[in-house]
Amino acid sequence: MSRPLRVALVAGEASGDILGAGLMQALKEKHPQVEFVGVGGPRMEAEGMQSYFPMERLAVMGLVEVLGRLPELLSRRKRLIRTLIEQKPDVFIGIDAPDFNLGLEFKLRKAGIKTVHYVSPSVWAWRQRRVLKIREACDLMLCLFPFEARFYLDHQVPVRFVGHPLANTIPLQADQLAARELLGLEADAPVVALMPGSRGGEVARLGELFLDAAERLRAMRPGVQFVLPCATPERRAQLEQMLAGRNLPLRLLNGQSHEALAACDAVLIASGTATLEALLYKRPMVVAYRVAPLTYRILSRLVKSPYISLPNLLAERLLVPELIQDAATPEALAQTLSPLLEEGAVLQTAGFDVIHRALRRDASEQAAEAVLGLAAGA
Template sequence: MVAGETSGDLLAGLLLDGLKARWPSLASGGIGGAQMAKRGFDAWWPSEKLAVRGYVEVLRHYREIVGIREQLKQRLLAQHPDIFVGVDAPDFNLDLEAALKAQGIKTVHFVSPAIWAWRADRVEKIKRSVDHVLCIFPFEPALLAAHGISATYVGHPLANVIPAQPDRAAARRKLGLDEGDTVIAILPGSRKSEIQYLALRFFRAAALVKRAQSAIKLIVPAVPALKDQILRIASEAGMLEHVQITDGQSHTVLEACDVTLIASGTATLEAALFKRPMVIAYNMNWLSWQIMRRKKLQPWVGLPNILCRDFVVPELLQDEATPEALAEAVLQWIEAKSSAPAKIAAVEQRFAALHAELQRDTSTLATDAIQQILES
């Protein structure tokens, strides 16, 4: 297995639960993180090695990443595992899967590359690389089938992990927050490059929010490996004494908050499953942005908006993601709590419907599909 970042590690860990329940003596190894390790996964390289986003950023690490992939390929070809499961990370996994499949190793890709959102040209590469795709969104299998790619909808694992009815009060007790507090969760990303491009903007926006409403509580769930970087940037923004920075606990923080200022990515879906209003933002290297925006096929970038096919929550991207604009968008949600509660309720209802649509017995469905590939 290969999972290339924090969200992939989480998905792979949940998949391993199903695989180990079906095959208790299962042995797994490759590239993974802490959640996979808890399930007995043997990580030959840590998933953080692949946690790079953006064309220019990848180029900086290109030689190391390609070297890891070549070493991994040779090791897998020598060991010839029963099956290889690539979890997301398509830029890394699809080429690896193609090489393994060509040598008779069965390959499964968990999380369909978002050909419906951008890079539709990737579909032929998927067809060449994998025996089966495990899809986390309900519309994807039919889209892939139209191109001759075998796929199964397995639901989104996070929809089973996150409760349908979040317990805000309990989450606040865990974090030492009062039930009556107004709480903003700040999630500037889980990759070093995301923190580099987003955290200072987020903290400067938080300073403006705090200036407007001094009683607001600000909390940041930091990926432990990136906590020092976040602390340094919070200090640079003059906000170190005004924010609560936790080691991880992103789910608890999202459950506790009223609103979140959040980097585009899987975390936005987590926030939606917790039924929280949000402001989605993203900023990256200018050249990477120019390349990516030309490949975009839909008007939305945030997963909640893509899945609802509507701008349910605001998106502020690249040059639009100024501290002033971010702060204003966050304060609009805060003010809506008292002045327009129906607006908050409407968002909660949309996200509750989305939660129900994504909720399936993912581990079992994915394991069933993998077993069929093994027996085919």
């Protein structure tokens, strides 16, 4: 394609912003005459996105929690549909945020715009009938993981498994000593990373729990140190309040989640995208999560998968411990985490290496190739 190309993208949170920026960079390399419109975060804006409104307005979690934001979200989607139909992009790419993007994709496809959904929703785990809506909404599904592609092929949805960009970005073997030197940590002391999530709601539910677990782990292993990467200044202030009155050898970091993972020996981590990052850094982990009680009751009836964490889904077996809702107590987390500071981590890390190599597929390049093929009518 040599003519100018207009690509519309909508990302709903930080992980989507990272994926979108990588895809945009790959598209520019393959097709220099490209214009980007839609909604994105700072990374996508740095690649040339003209964002119609701040991406953060789409970031919301939980079934119950979204209700208070529903009128705004519906209004924004309605305006976006109108704007994008007027703009007539060659292709629209919805990045994750399925509850927002799939409805958008459905309307745009009906208006004659080719649509791509990048990052499969967890349709294989719960509400599987959503695959019928996906089939109507998008011309192509781009999957990060192989088990997702198998699901879509079984349901006659055009799909391409592209791998995960982080699998190429993160080295097969991280330099732990260099990371510790960078963060000013002792070279030979046991270090545990605490990662209670990037959203305010996640930190509110998991922050105190993780700190309580850290105190219990320190009582079991007096020499242990902790690092906690803060996604934003707001999350740092939130955690500083939780730390008041505690005597923990803990260092709050401004961002630097990858440095924390490279430096640590084990991770206590919220279920989500960060578990994949911990896997790629080959750091043994304990996964924990809590949501609003009503949200949990609803989800527990709907979810069909036996696992919630990406490492276990990718391994298709119980590779890492999952402590969910009432099972996630400080005592249980500390007791489960402690053996991972010794030889108990070997089985986890061996499994992580196999998965890492399987996901190394130059995802942004493959995604860009698939998008350009669709835009060109291939």
